[in-house]
Amino acid sequence: MPRNPNWTRDELILALDLYFRLGSAAVSESHHEITALSRLLNELPIHPSRAAAQHFRNAASVYMKLSNFKRLDPDYAGKGLDAGSKQDEVVWEEFASRRDLLARTAAAIRSNVQSMGGHQGPQLIEEDNEFLEGRLLARLHTVRERNPALVERKKRLVLSQTGRLACEVCSFDFAIVYGRLGHGFAECHHLVPLSELDGTRAVLPEDLAVVCANCHRMLHRSRPMISVLELRGLLAAPNRDG
Ligand SMILES: [Zn+2]
Numbered sequence: 569m570p571r572n573p574n575w576t577r578d579e580l581i582l583a584l585d586l587y588f589r590l591g592s593a594a595v596s597e598s599h600h601e602i603t604a605l606s607r608l609l610n611e612l613p614i615h616p617s618r619a620a621a622q623h624f625r626n627a628a629s630v631y632m633k634l635s636n637f638k639r640l641d642p643d644y645a646g647k648g649l650d651a652g653s654k655q656d657e658v659v660w661e662e663f664a665s666r667r668d669l670l671a672r673t674a675a676a677i678r679s680n681v682q683s684m685g686g687h688q689g690p691q692l693i694e695e696d697n698e699f700l701e702g703r704l705l706a707r708l709h710t711v712r713e714r715n716p717a718l719v720e721r722k723k724r725l726v727l728s729q730t731g732r733l734a735c736e737v738c739s740f741d742f743a744i745v746y747g748r749l750g751h752g753f754a755e756c757h758h759l760v761p762l763s764e765l766d767g768t769r770a771v772l773p774e775d776l777a778v779v780c781a782n783c784h785r786m787l788h789r790s791r792p793m794i795s796v797l798e799l800r801g802l803l804a805a806p807n808r809d810g
Pocket residue numbers: 735736737738739740779780781782783784
């Protein structure tokens with residue numbers, strides 16, 4: 569019988585959020601929030617082969633995961649379950665002191681479930697950026713900022729306003745550096761923080777920033793993701809190491 573796949577960061581974010589929301593309330597496997605999370609985890613397009621696994625993320629396994637967190641919780645008087653994964657600890661470390669971000673991130677995942685396309689939608693790829701906020705929201709970010717119609721609208725708008733497509737971080741202009749080849753080329757970065765992605769609201773041109781490929785990579789490399797303004801600040805900072 570295939571084993572259940574390990575819990576991913578996205579799943580642990582949802583579980584830890586529920587752990588804190590339930591607080592010290594005594595709950596059982598049949599608590600409605602536990603069964604609701606079990607249903608949600610079965611809907612998320614994270615584990616393509618989950619159907620083959622036994623009792624994938626059923627209420628008992630969600631309940632067990634919440635018990636795993638107890639061992640990491642200094643506020644928990646009992647001992648908690650000894651078992652648990654390294655990844656439980658990582659997610660606990662990162663979010664136990666950032667409960668607000670945790671709650672917003674979990675809410676953003678829930679609010680976007682419909683646009684994730686379920687198991688028929690695009691699968692997460694291992695190499696996808698693993699952000700603090702998990703892969704599901706990171707993929708949505710990428711899908712949104714690569715929406716061809718929206719990107720086209722944004723670029724036309726900026727061209728009509730400024731006459732060029734300069735990077736909003738470093739001012740790099742592909743048309744100036746590469747001549748005709750670079751004409752009309754620029755990337756777009758979605759400005760809404762991952763934890764605030766709202767599945768009920770359409771993406772607008774003002775949600776995007778025009779950036780060069782280098783600056784875009786640097787924005788995606790930062791953990792948590794920094795803003796265009798913050799990256800501009802890094803660029804301007806004199807190098808004091810040398
Ligand atoms: Zn740039």
